[in-house]
Amino acid sequence: MKIKIAVLIALMACFTLIGNAEARSINSGKVTMDRSAKTRQDRNDTADQTAKVKLVISEPCALISFVSTLDGDQHTTTWLKKWYEKKRAALKDGQTLKAADEKHLALFRDLMGSENNYHYSDPSGQNLDFLKRVKSLAAESQTLPQLYERLGKDFKADVIEKLRTILDHFDTNYQKLIWQPEQSSLNAALQRFEKGIIESKINERLADVRYFLQAPWVEGLPFTIVLIPLPSASPHSHGETLSAVQTVEVLPGARFTEIADVFFHEACHALWFSKPDEEKVAAKFYLPKLGRLPRSELYEGMATALGQGWFPHMAFKEAQRPKNWDADTTIEGYARALLPLVSEYLAAGRVMDDQFAERATTIFYEKFPDETNQVAQTGEFLVMASEIPESREFRALIYKLLPRLRALSISAPFDDTEAVKTFADYSKQGGEHAAILLSAKDLGKLSLFGITREDEAAVREGALLGKSTMITIKDDTKTQLLVCLADDFAAQQKLLILALKEKHWR
Numbered sequence: 001m002k003i004k005i006a007v008l009i010a011l012m013a014c015f016t017l018i019g020n021a022e023a024r025s026i027n028s029g030k031v032t033m034d035r036s037a038k039t040r041q042d043r044n045d046t047a048d049q050t051a052k053v054k055l056v057i058s059e060p061c062a063l064i065s066f067v068s069t070l071d072g073d074q075h076t077t078t079w080l081k082k083w084y085e086k087k088r089a090a091l092k093d094g095q096t097l098k099a100a101d102e103k104h105l106a107l108f109r110d111l112m113g114s115e116n117n118y119h120y121s122d123p124s125g126q127n128l129d130f131l132k133r134v135k136s137l138a139a140e141s142q143t144l145p146q147l148y149e150r151l152g153k154d155f156k157a158d159v160i161e162k163l164r165t166i167l168d169h170f171d172t173n174y175q176k177l178i179w180q181p182e183q184s185s186l187n188a189a190l191q192r193f194e195k196g197i198i199e200s201k202i203n204e205r206l207a208d209v210r211y212f213l214q215a216p217w218v219e220g221l222p223f224t225i226v227l228i229p230l231p232s233a234s235p236h237s238h239g240e241t242l243s244a245v246q247t248v249e250v251l252p253g254a255r256f257t258e259i260a261d262v263f264f265h266e267a268c269h270a271l272w273f274s275k276p277d278e279e280k281v282a283a284k285f286y287l288p289k290l291g292r293l294p295r296s297e298l299y300e301g302m303a304t305a306l307g308q309g310w311f312p313h314m315a316f317k318e319a320q321r322p323k324n325w326d327a328d329t330t331i332e333g334y335a336r337a338l339l340p341l342v343s344e345y346l347a348a349g350r351v352m353d354d355q356f357a358e359r360a361t362t363i364f365y366e367k368f369p370d371e372t373n374q375v376a377q378t379g380e381f382l383v384m385a386s387e388i389p390e391s392r393e394f395r396a397l398i399y400k401l402l403p404r405l406r407a408l409s410i411s412a413p414f415d416d417t418e419a420v421k422t423f424a425d426y427s428k429q430g431g432e433h434a435a436i437l438l439s440a441k442d443l444g445k446l447s448l449f450g451i452t453r454e455d456e457a458a459v460r461e462g463a464l465l466g467k468s469t470m471i472t473i474k475d476d477t478k479t480q481l482l483v484c485l486a487d488d489f490a491a492q493q494k495l496l497i498l499a500l501k502e503k504h505w506r
Contacts, residue, residue: 052203052223053197053202053203053206053222053223053225053267054222054223055190055194055197056139056225056227057186057187057226057227058138058139058140058141058142058226059142059179060138060141060142060143060144060146060147060167061139061141061226061228061247062174062178062179062226062228063167063170063174063179064131064134064135064138064167065135065228065240066170066174066178067105067167067170068131070084070101071105071108071112072396073131077230077236077238079236080230080231083231083233084177085098088101088173100169101169101170104165104166104169107165107166109392111130111159111162111166112130112131113392120132120133120154122136122242122243122245123218123221123244124218124243124244124270124273124274125218125274126243126274128242128243132242132243134151135245135247136242136244136245137150137154139224139226139242139245139247144164144167144168144171148160148163148164151163178229178230179229181231181232182229182230182252183229185229185252186227186229189227189250189253189254190227192255192256193227193256193260195256196256196257196260197256197260197263200256200260200315201314201315202260202264202311202315205264205314205315206223206264206267206268206271208346208349209268209271209306209346210271211349211351212345212351212352213272213275213351213352214352215271215272215274215275216274216275216276217270217271217274221244223244223246223263223267223270224244224245224246225245225267226245226246226247226248227248227250228247228248228249228250229249229250230250230251230252231252236251237250237251237262239262239265240266241266241269241270241273243270243273243274244270246263246266246267246269248262248266257312257316260311260312260315260316261307261308261311264306264311265306265307265308266303266307268302268306268307269299269303272299272302272303279429281352281357282295282298282429283430284357285360286361286430287358287362287365290365291365291372291432292361292430292432293357293360293361293364294372294380295379295380295406295407296330296331296379296380296406297330297334297379300326300328300331300335301334301335301338301364302335302338302360304325304326304332304335305335305336305338305339305342306342308325308326309325309335309336309339309342309343310339310342310343310346328404330368330377330404333367333368334363334364334367337363337367338360338363341356341359341360341363373506374503375499375500375501375502375503375505376402376403376503377404378404379405379406379407380405380406380407380431380432381398381405381407381409381433381434381435382409382410382411382423382431382435383398383408383411383434383435383436384410384411384412384423384434384436384437385410385411385412385413385414385436385437385438385489386412386437386438386442387412387413387489388410388412388437388489389489391412394410394493395408395410397493397497398410401497401500401501402500414436414437414438414445415442415448420448420449426479427473427479432479432480433479433505434481435468435481435482435483435484435496436449436482436483436484437484437489437492437493438484438492439485439486439487439488440463440487443456443459443460444456446459446483449473450473451471451473451481455471458471459471459483462483462485463485463486466495467495467498468482468483468485468495468496468498469482469483469485470505480505482496482499484496484499
């Protein structure tokens with residue numbers, strides 16, 4: 001069995017936004033944060049003014065997000081699943097409906113697993129997985145029939161039919177419990193938010209960030225934001241970046257000042273990932289004596305400093321800056337520490353340069369000196385194996401064990417040319433931690449990854465003790481490869497689980 005490499009960037013920013021936007025003053029140092037209109041004009045950067053935030057309401061997109069939540073997809077709004085299950089249990093035919101739901105969720109999981117081969121491009125030039133591509137097309141659709149018609153351009157008839165079966169099943173209760181009750185509130189929010197976009201000058205602020213990031217956003221392509229309604233019981237909401245399309249859950253009665261930072265945050269993600277040299281730029285955030293800036297902080301910390309720190313100050317002044325910037329305390333702590341540097345560059349109309357990368361990385365290691373050595377703080381991970389029987393379930397397990405994971409690559413068989421190249425690229429790009437699951441008959445193939453005979457002996461010794469073995473690759477990358485040697489996949493997976501439950505990598 002061969003599994004194509006799947007890189008999931010859940011940082012592309014799925015995060016939890018705390019519903020209470022209580023004002024709180026932030027001491028960010030003596031930094032001039034106001035930027036004159038003259039600076040923007042002087043750089044003669046008129047093309048970036050075409051990137052506009054476009055708010056839309058789409059029932060098909062909202063329904064797909066709801067189904068993903070019921071399936072327990074990574075970084076979804078977990079309380080909503082519990083809310084629905086409680087509502088379902090109170091129905092007269094609750095037990096029958098539960099069985100039907102589970103049947104269709106199993107079909108959904110099967111469809112996600114079989115079609116998730118990451119080969120769909122969006123207008124900004126980024127590659128999307130199957131679910132994100134479907135959501136992006138759903139954002140352009142007002143009804144399910146419209147969505148099914150649009151899907152015909154990308155997917156085979158049997159795939160569309162499976163998706164139709166799933167969505168049609170859940171649509172009835174979704175309409176009754178959420179969509180119809182929240183329609184008037186959602187439409188009112190749309191009007192408030194469209195007015196707020198103009199008053200806050202969010203498009204102009206995004207133009208500033210685009211220049212700072214040197215992001216080649218496609219001229220005329222909007223930042224499409226789909227508003228997803230939540231029931232009145234909502235304690236908090238969630239946003240997701242789908243590249244040119246973003247989804248943002250809306251709390252009933254939410255004010256623009258309470259959600260504008262989420263819009264801006266997600267648009268900053270879209271700008272960053274539109275950079276064709278994104279990997280090359282990311283590699284600059286590195287200090288020889290300390291290491292590189294973890295991807296979680298590079299992606300989420302930067303977007304949080306811009307979205308939850310800089311933009312609210314520019315648009316609403318200090319009093320409107322959200323109290324809680326991110327549910328992840330490390331990301332929030334780093335974003336707050338990074339804000340003065342980001343503000344300095346934007347105030348001066350400077351672009352992100354090597355000096356910025358060095359200073360941004362230094363800020364992280366000064367504030368979190370031991371963070372990268374903690375297993376639970378891992379933001380990027382590569383797993384290779386002889387075979388992975390249930391890749392989707394395995395992926396979910398890894399995300400559960402590494403809660404801060406933003407990028408996960410999985411490849412099997414590990415000795416495939418594509419897998420070997422992936423490991424080499426991962427190492428060269430600064431990937432610090434990887435794992436390989438194999439049996440004794442394949443031990444000699446570890447040489448493909450730079451592992452010596454001496455290292456193989458250490459692996460055998462560790463296996464005899466029922467442990468995995470950490471090998472540091474002897475090249476300039478110093479990538480740490482966790483070798484899980486056992487007779488079968490179940491035993492190999494057990495070794496990996498034990499290793500990922502440890503406090504430190506070394």
